[in-house]
Amino acid sequence: MWALRRASNSLKLQGVRLATGRAGCVKLETICGQLEVNTNIYKTTPSAAYSTSLFPRTVTVSSKLCTGMHGLSSQAGTDTSSSSEDDSDDAFSELEGPVVSSDAVQGKRNAFEGNEDELVSDPDLSDDDFMEEDSRDALEMLDTEADPADKLLTRKKVPSELFNAIVKDPNSSIESVFSKWVEEGKELGKQEVTAAILSCRRRRMFGRALQLSEWLEKKDEFDFVERDYASRVDLIAKVRGLQSAENYIDKIPKSFRGEVIYRTFLANCVIASNIKKAEEVFNKMRDLDFEVTAFACNQLLLLYKRLDKKKIADVLLLMEKQNVKPTLFTYMLLIDTKGLSNDMTGMEEIVETMKAEGLVPDLTTQAIMVRHYVSGGLHEKAESILKEMEGGNLKEHRWLCRVLLPLYASLGKADEVARIWEICKSSPRLYECVSAIEAYGKLKQIEQAEAVFNKMQQKYKKLSSRQYSPLLRVYANHKMLSKGKDLVRKMGENGCRVGPHIWDAMVKLYVEAGEVEKADSMLQKAVLQNKMKPLFNSYMMIMEHYSKRGDVHNTEKMFVRMRQSGYMARTRQFQALVQAYVAAKAPAYGIRERMKADNIIPNKALAAQLARVDAFRRTAVSDLLD
Template sequence: MCHISSFYLLGFIIIIIPPLLSDYRRFPCIPKMWAVRRASAFSLRAPGLKIAAFRACAGHGPVSILKEDKSSPSELHLFKTDRSVTSRSCNCTVTVPRLFSVGCRCLSSQAGANSSGEENDDLEDGFSELEAPETSETTEAKVVDGDSSADSASDSESDLSSLDDVSLEETLETDLLGETEEDAGKAASKKKYTPSPLLKLILEESGPSISGALDKYFEDKEFSRPELYKVFLNLRRRKLFGKALQLSEWFEKREDSDFSERDYASRVDLIAKVRGLQKAESYVDSIPKSFREEVVYRTLLANFVSATLVDKAEKLFNKMKDLDFPVTVFTCNQMLLLYKRSDRRKIADVLLMMEKENLKPSVFTYQVLIDTKGQSGDIHGMEQVVETMKAEGVEPDIRFQAVLARHYASAGHKEKAEDVLKEMEGTDLKNNPFICPIVLPIYAKLGNAEQVERIWKFSESSPRQANFFAAIDAYGKLKNIKQAEAIFEKMIKTYKKLTSRHYTIMLQVYAENKMLSKAKELLQRMTDAGCPIGPTAWDSLVKLYVDIGEIEKADSVLQKAVQHNPKLRPMFSTYMTILDQYSKRGDVHNAEKIFQRLRQAGYIARAKPFHALLQTYINAKVPAYGIRERMKADNLFPNKGLAAQLALVDAFRKTTVSELLE
């Protein structure tokens, strides 16, 4: 019997094998991999993971066509033979890629080199509101509305990326602040939360620093570390990372602080969110060596992943390996999340490494896999992952179910989506009030106005901020603008201190419904309220102008926004919205300009921008000189789609006529 974990074999089969099989003659390693397919049914077993018979089945998906290494004809740049994992009993061999060697736990990528020489062409007609005098931006406002380190994880490739980030943040809270799952469950079940006097003091402090107020508070009070951690946790959940960082700095200066490695890790995370990743890296180097443990490095790794910095994440992973830190499920989950966003072919390599390290997958591991399959439209593959998860006895959480329901809704499986939503709700919403903001948008995606109305009425009596946001978004998707506006006005009256996020949620509704005049009025209200206009608002404006056919105006808005506040980075999806439009036009000059700005903003090379750029040349009916070399320089190897596009824009490609004339 083949002693192979069902989970990892499933991941290998549904992620890697289908793309390769449709063009197997290009890959020397396929005959060996196909041996797995011929093993019709066998028992799968691994430490802590058991499953009955499972049959490997090949599906259809995008094919990866990789350029051969001329120096080694039998090997490929991506799939280079390192060693084979062989089962003696069934005589099947799986070749492990060298660039992600299971033996040495290394990751490798050269993607991410920044281009230089940004074009500064003056564009016409900027959005007037963006030229208003810059308002003072608090740290919290920067984080909420798109600080470069916090917002860059947003990606046009999936509307579920926010769920990944929420799950990641919750994991960081648990790891860094020592909160147990039981405590987290109790906190989530509470209908009302009464803040501690210390938290109330910090929330009410409006000065540039809270250290003075903290010193005064503890003059006649005994210092309590558990109370401090609870305040930390609450500030993080409120996304008040700036105040949490000040609290951390004040705490370290105390003589009785007894700073631990988890305290240092928490500081790394807060610095990354508030002051940027470069500052966080510098801080890690300043931490005493005795406290520079695995939890510190993996926290920095999580922030690299959040910003989709592939090269930095892989280098840090390799450094952790060199320091002999153990490979953990958390670390592997970060790499899975990274490759889900950047290079899905490497997902199977991470799964193989997890198997070698005897790591049992967590709920988040499965969530990343079903999200990957759902994004590619492979509902059958997604359900296979769910079945394997259930067979391994891993219970899905709310976030996992939300991802599943959304993909069912996107694929048109309305009944399956509603079944999952009912399971999420339970028998009575009163027992699960926190579920409302999660299910509202999904019901709206299904077009179920009746269920949206039911859930909003339930939560309207004592709504939380998340309920307001979800309801506005849901009614916007249902095209019920009047109701969305009514909820927005109620939210404005409910909260005294408003942030950019309160306005941006309504701005997104106007953008989705092509309501330009309403969007301008809202932006003016936003400016009058002293709220900064950041990347999320920019994204909504750009999409609005694109939807009404004013691409140049969208380009101008983005350019002026960046010039107005160069410290903030536009979202990846914002650049892609404009690039896709120039691509449809066949506008090579402007497409190249946006492509370069995308790179200069720090986004690593991906297949998606190259797809759009190549399509621009195809639509313009002109050759793309040097495009292969540009991709090679970014260590990006063409999949089937890119290879087909490259053939169409190759100025030196052979045709039937050219071959006859040779």
């Protein structure tokens, strides 16, 4: 069927032993071995911190699985679009799907390339590959069977008059907007309401989207199907939290309480980084005899890549036992994991294994490899892949410009960036402008970045915060506080909706300028005024700067605020917290108990920090004094 085994000595070298599967079935031992890094994080050794075992009916593994990639498992409305959650090291902003040839993708791209500027420009969404936790709408992680090019096509604007009516009257209730709508003689059917829900989702107006969904469900004349219920679960989890979403699931008719519902809820458990609840949901799905799919396994792999890399081997073992075939997305995750560990040889081996299985690295995979080659100092290899991506005639593959601009900039190739921008300059598209601003920012050519922004502003009179965000980040990265403030003021004057991604850039702007307290107060004020959840990284930037100062009080305060915003504790947060006590030369009473309560297992670095803040540690001097 599909084979990943290579040489038997690969496992011996890497120290990972996995049981073999039946003949003809994929063997995942090689990947497990290839993924082990210097810290031996992929060895499947038992962990005393986990008491519940997953996969009881298939294979005994060393520990419980935690959460996986956030996203609905199937289309839960009318959207199959992809846009951008979790730590900034996740390089996968597109939904996993079957591999299609570059020619096929290009053919479909050509069908709408001329209208690219009409694609949705969602406020507060970013094109960055590495996004924070709550930045991705789970609805955008739908339909694993969709062609990637089809998903791009579905991102074209879907006009909704009802949505426009809601936006024009933001202070009115949904019922009053509907009443006015009907009074004007307009039809109020499920299709129109669903289109409005989609538009609200794309603009991250989840509260309004939930109100629309609730109204739709109350109407007996409209049939609610499983995907409608799944969309409702997703919205409730986002707006009211996991417990409310779980309570709602219990009220869904059993005939509609299928796999899509639970996978949607699992996805939101991941968004909330609630490991315990995610494990419960996964086990519930197994108890209900839902099939183990590549989608579900990929969710686990993504979260393990972020939070607990040593458990990746467990997921791969499960995939082997269940005869689950790795997808292109699976390989992307594994390639990125090797790259993050700076093991370029191992990364290349996984690429070769992938090719041997008939899967060709797509643009996303190639871009990931370029980033890791650049970070590893292998610039020649990075440039070689970029030339391969570019092909023969870039003018015929204009859509590639937005991908290549920031990648060439990461190599410091100013001449290549200028060459590619010259192709776009005469009639630039929105996404090309955004990429060019990012590229010139990386090259520290601020005037060029500003020139691109001005050109974009001249061509597109009404810009969203998504188009302002790249230049704001350029200012933040170069500690240009005054210009950053002016840009934010301009956004306000132009009626741009300032949301979590802009807050994140503003936090960075203030923090880089040394005004941490200002960043703190600004973020808190934004939360109170807008009732929106900041990005994980926004909190962490502030928290880590307080920590470096040894400001225990404010570091603890940020820790509590993150918990209040719905972010479950992670190793990174505890590292910052313990470091604050270390810098303050103060004991951290009860810190180990707090970590245990949050199921946090200290790594080597954190364990060393804990030893320094242990109020009851014994030393040679303390023994003498006693």
